[in-house]
Amino acid sequence: MVLKIRLARFGKRNKPFYNIVVAQARSARNSKPLEVLGTYDPVPKPAPFGEGKPFKDIKLDTSRAKYWLGVGAQPSEPAWRLLSMIGLLEPRYNVQKMQQTEMAQRGAAQSEEAVAALEGR
Amino acid sequence: MFRWLNGPGNVFRQPLPGSTNYLNAYDRSGNLLRARDSPKGRNSEGEAEEKDEDKEKDVDEGETNDLEVNVETATVKSKKAQRPSPKAMMDGVPLPKETAEDLMPFPMNRQFRSQAVLSEELKNAIYERVVVQGKSVRNVSAALGVEMRRVGAVVRLKAVEKGWETKGKPLATPYSKAVLSMLPQTPYIPNDPQVHESINDLPVHRATTLQLFHPVSESRHFTRRDAGQAFQRDLKPAEDRIPHTELYQMEKWRYEGMQRDERIQRMREQNEKDIQAKKEKEERRREKEKMEVTRVDHGRSVFRFQDVRVDERVGEDGRGRAGVGARYGIPHQDRKKGQIKIPTKVE
Numbered sequence: 001m002v003l004k005i006r007l008a009r010f011g012k013r014n015k016p017f018y019n020i021v022v023a024q025a026r027s028a029r030n031s032k033p034l035e036v037l038g039t040y041d042p043v044p045k046p047a048p049f050g051e052g053k054p055f056k057d058i059k060l061d062t063s064r065a066k067y068w069l070g071v072g073a074q075p076s077e078p079a080w081r082l083l084s085m086i087g088l089l090e091p092r093y094n095v096q097k098m099q100q101t102e103m104a105q106r107g108a109a110q111s112e113e114a115v116a117a118l119e120g121r
Numbered sequence: 122m123f124r125w126l127n128g129p130g131n132v133f134r135q136p137l138p139g140s141t142n143y144l145n146a147y148d149r150s151g152n153l154l155r156a157r158d159s160p161k162g163r164n165s166e167g168e169a170e171e172k173d174e175d176k177e178k179d180v181d182e183g184e185t186n187d188l189e190v191n192v193e194t195a196t197v198k199s200k201k202a203q204r205p206s207p208k209a210m211m212d213g214v215p216l217p218k219e220t221a222e223d224l225m226p227f228p229m230n231r232q233f234r235s236q237a238v239l240s241e242e243l244k245n246a247i248y249e250r251v252v253v254q255g256k257s258v259r260n261v262s263a264a265l266g267v268e269m270r271r272v273g274a275v276v277r278l279k280a281v282e283k284g285w286e287t288k289g290k291p292l293a294t295p296y297s298k299a300v301l302s303m304l305p306q307t308p309y310i311p312n313d314p315q316v317h318e319s320i321n322d323l324p325v326h327r328a329t330t331l332q333l334f335h336p337v338s339e340s341r342h343f344t345r346r347d348a349g350q351a352f353q354r355d356l357k358p359a360e361d362r363i364p365h366t367e368l369y370q371m372e373k374w375r376y377e378g379m380q381r382d383e384r385i386q387r388m389r390e391q392n393e394k395d396i397q398a399k400k401e402k403e404e405r406r407r408e409k410e411k412m413e414v415t416r417v418d419h420g421r422s423v424f425r426f427q428d429v430r431v432d433e434r435v436g437e438d439g440r441g442r443a444g445v446g447a448r449y450g451i452p453h454q455d456r457k458k459g460q461i462k463i464p465t466k467v468e
Contacts (some may be wrong), residue, residue, distance in 0.1 A: 019446040021319050036445065036446040038431065039447070053421065054422045057427070061430055086415055107334070
């Protein structure tokens with residue numbers, strides 16, 4: 001059966017907290033997994049002393065994560081996003097989103113050109 | 122009723138500024154007792170004070186001097202020598218300070234006396250010394266005669282206040298002023314800090330509350346250390362359990378006949394060492410964090426990845442609470458009776 005690297009929701013109502021787990025794909029979300037790889041707290045905490053961006057804490061056993069990826073475990077989409085952040089996986093690109101950003105960039109470039117042309121006159 | 126209205130009641134229509142204005146401070150016809158007794162009382166008090174101070178000088182000369190060095194301020198004088206606040210003036214003559222009799226808010230309850238609170242200037246001074254000048258809480262506590270826990274609390278609350286100010290949140294300053302004007306306060310005099318409270322009280326250890334008969338041979342040299350151990354094997358002696366052990370140490374050096382300069386020098390060195398150790402510890406913590414934590418900037422927030430070992434700290438059966446992640450098959454205790462949820466850490 002397929003092994004998945006996925007998030008299991010713990011915590012309270014309005015206070016999510018996830019375990020990053022390796023589990024059989026067809027087992028229930030919060031059932032006992034094969035292995036816990038770490039945790040993910042999705043609620044951003046304010047930066048200490050108000051300096052910089054708020055942060056989210058993730059604990060991850062990278063060596064175990066590498067092992068499970070190596071034997072063919074398939075990360076779910078949120079898990080993929082997290083693992084790709086530290087370079088365990090290639091980031092997955094959202095085609096629609098990329099198109100949007102490209103359009104936006106193109107638009108910005110065109111407007112710049114137009115402005116330059118106007119100034120040239 | 123008219124007696125009240127024309128007596129004390131009349132006084133309270135325009136309360137005396139800078140005074141607690143408790144009922145006990147006035148007689149039945151509304152005269153301020155300490156203003157009435159002041160000429161005579163002040164003289165006798167003054168004499169007594171002088172005598173006291175002389176005595177203290179004889180005994181504590183060295184100590185006060187040491188304190189001065191340790192905490193880098195002028196001598197800490199006793200509360201008795203506190204001058205009347207300049208605010209409490211009547212007909213241009215400064216009123217004497219409120220006596221303990223005047224500080225009873227409830228006339229029927231003679232046991233209850235108002236205790237002085239920290240004045241705003243003193244709080245600012247504490248914050249300034251700890252946060253801006255970077256002095257240790259211990260040092261500031263000894264210098265200003267304020268308990269260490271209170272120093273910590275003042276710093277935290279002041280930090281909150283400053284945070285609110287930067288955010289533009291409104292402060293209830295008029296309210297605070299009104300309340301403070303009605304309470305006895307410990308003023309802040311930069312060159313002459315007043316003792317706010319006793320800072321070096323020995324906390325009562327549970328093991329020492331039992332009455333203990335511990336027969337010891339007469340020839341044995343039985344010290345405080347032994348006394349502590351008699352109560353409990355690992356109980357430290359009183360001098361190691363007081364909050365300000367360094368004050369004890371200084372007194373001990375003096376008793377051993379060490380010269381003043383040498384004492385000062387040693388205390389300074391120790392202070393330096395403490396500060397250095399603290400810095401190094403902080404540095405090591407930072408290094409460790411740098412090694413373990415990877416920061417990834419991702420749009421609105423920063424993701425902090427900490428590399429952990431999941432098989433660590435889980436115990437023999439893999440069900441230990443200290444392990445990484447929410448545990449399986451172990452119910453939460455947080456809805457149980459008697460669970461304390463007060464945060465123990467402020468960031």
